Amino acid sequence: MSIPTASQAAPIRTVGTAVVGSMGPELRITGPLHERFEEILTPAALAFLTELHHRFAGRRHDRLADRMRRRFEIGNGHDPRFRDDTAHIRDDPDWRVAGAGPGLEDRRVEITGPTDPKMTVNALNSGARVWLADLEDATSPTWRNLIGGQLTLRDAIRGELAHTSADGREYRVTTERTPTIVMRPRGWHLGDRHIDFTDRTGRTLSASGSLIDFGLYFFHNARALIDAGRGPYFYLAKLESSEEARLWDDVFSFSEEYLGIPHGTIRATVLIETLPAAFEMDEILYELREHCAGLNAGRWDYIFSIIKNYRGRGARFVLPDRSEVTMTVPFMRAYTELLVQTCHRRGAHAIGGMSAFIPDRRDAEATARALEKVSADKRREAGDGFDGTWVAHPDLIPAALAEFDAVLGARPHQLDRLRDDVEVTASHLLDLRIGRAITRAGVRENVSVAIRYIEAWLRGQGAVAIDGLMEDAATAEISRSQIWQWINQDRRTEEGDLITAEYVERHIGEVIAQTARTEGDRFDDAADVFREVALQPEFPAFLTLTASRFLTETA
Structure with a gap:
């Protein structure tokens, strides 16, 4: 399928600050059209978003209904378990995922952050191998942030990004080797407050934040990324089941066909950051196998998911102070070791969790102590078999890089470490005993x-x-x-x-x-x-x- 030009796309008309499709399923933009927004919200891009919603919005709502049923079941005493109906997927030793795309072979240190111009320049100059360009948890979903972030990414991918701050400081990309961009769209649960979707039955609903973020980035940048020797890559947040992964895979396959891009060009890394997803890692990889690069241990959302699902189940499921829930407690160790084992069995990268410390140059002693904790965390991850890790600040990259360099050397990853020594059961994943207090x-x-x-x-x-x-x-x-x-x-x-x-x-x-x-x-x-x-x-x-x-x- 070829890309429709503006003249071929569904006709649109302007009503105040709204852009409205004129026939069939339609999107209605309720946010104001700020400077340069028309470069992103083009007629052809809106036609693509409309088609995505027509094909996939209903299935999205079905998957969200599944989540509500699952939380109800756990809350009523039915613990999650490894699924009987998908045992054949887990037991089949032969299938593998597509693996790393161009520019994703070495992911030993990834930096995360929002997509405003200043943060984008800092990330691209950071020396990390990958930049997670985040339109989800690190972005407040204002209209300026969301469409402004798309503009920033568009400019960065084409080497046109420059930013002057309010105090007159100029920010430019100064390094030739910039990180590979992996964009994180909003999760399936989030609607968009600025775009409505009217389906063929006449119902008007909030558009899907996932489809809007993915669709605009993919439509405008896929070909430019491929021409630059990389590709349209995505982090997928908040997944809870293999059915949700299958929905994403179908979105990817349709989108590739729509733009006339070879099947399998898209690569996705799934954040395993919900308790139900931890029981379906193999199945999630399988459903995305033709588009999948790996899994990430989204540690903070995972802890939140544990609390959310077990919040009413009694004293033994109550966690102590947040600072006491570290990566070495039993349920977190089980989850991360299972993730590495599962990934490497299937040829997928295993990416470790976030180090969120912000160095303070005014307090060298405190910074040194904190950096040692960061180093210890990354040393454990590299020793456990992870192929890369996350940091939130450029000053943490040297410490993280040193630990992964010590293990990987010149190798881009350690997929050959199959971790056959790991044996994780459902009870291990649900062992919340920590033995610390609430203070x-x-x-x-x-x-x-x-x-x-x-x-x-x-x-x-x-x-x-x-x-x-x-x-x-x-x-x-x-x-x-x-x-x-x-x-x-x-x-x-x-x-x-x-x-x-x-x-x-x-x-x-x-x-x-x-x-x-x-x-x-x-x-x-x-x-x-x-x-x-x-x-x-x-x-x-x-x-x-x-x-x-x-x-x-x-x-």
Whole structure:
């Protein structure tokens, strides 16, 4: 199928700030058309997005309904397990995934971050092998961030990106060897507040954030990326089942045909960051096998998923302070070792988790201590067989690179390490015993981090440096979900405090009172969002869905 030109695409008309398809299924843009947005929201691109929604929006809603049923079952005592109906996939030793595409062969250090111009330039100059260009957890989904991020990526891929900050500083890409870009679209659960989709039955729904982000990036950049010797590569977030992976694979196959690109050109790396997905790693790889490069251990969202699914199941499923849930506790060790073993059996890269420390050049001693922890974390990952890892800041790249260089040497990966010594059962994945306490400081930290992150998110920032760590939506989810669980499981702190909504409310008041306020800040709104997602009887599946109601386009 050839790419439709603007004249061949479904006719559009402008109504105020809206662009509307004139016939059949249609997309309606409700966000304003800012400077250069027409370069991304072209008639041909909108025709492609419309076709994606026509073909796949219904299946997306089916998969989201599956998620609700699965959470209900776990909440009622039915633990996840390895599926009987897909045992033949796990037991078949012969199938393999497509593996790394051009430019993805060596992934030993990947840097993550949002797609604003400054962060993009910093990432491309960082020296990392891969840049995760994040439109999901590290991006607050304002219209300017989403379409502006697409513009930034378009310019970067064509070598046209330059940025001058408000203080007059110029940012340009200065290195010839830039990281391979792997873009992360929003997860299946997220709609788009700025684009509506009307299906053939006349129903008007929010467009899929996943299809919008993927579709615009792929449509505008696939050929340019291929011509540059790389390709259209994606990180897939929040998957919970092989059926969701199959949906993505069908989206990829259709999109390749639509643009006349060879089948299998797209490569995807799936974040295993939900508890149900940990029980279907083989199946997820299998469904995506013609487009799959690997799996990533999304550690922070994985912890959040554990809490979310087991939040009401009793005291033995309650985790201690967030800082105590490290990668060496039993359920995290089991999950990561199973991921490496599964990947390498199938020829897929295994990518390790995030190091979120932000170096402070004003405190050399504290920075040195923190960098040693980063090195120890990466040393463990490389020793366990991971082929690469994530960092959140360029200053962490040398420490991470040194540990992987020590293990890999000149090799691009260690797929030959099959980890036949690993034996992980369902009970290992659900062994949440840590033996540590909930502390008064842990409660306070969760309240403080969550409110400060939400406040920045409401102002349009999705990745925020807080107390020396880079926080994003995933870490904020841990903070608020722990508070909810501790309240509803009648937990006490190590100091003897009963954790109630009233007790947490006192901490909220202290955080707000001790915060330096500025004109136009969103701390009052952030506190209201936090109360709604952490203190109410109902548990919202994602805090960003609640917070979106408070998000304004002035951000």
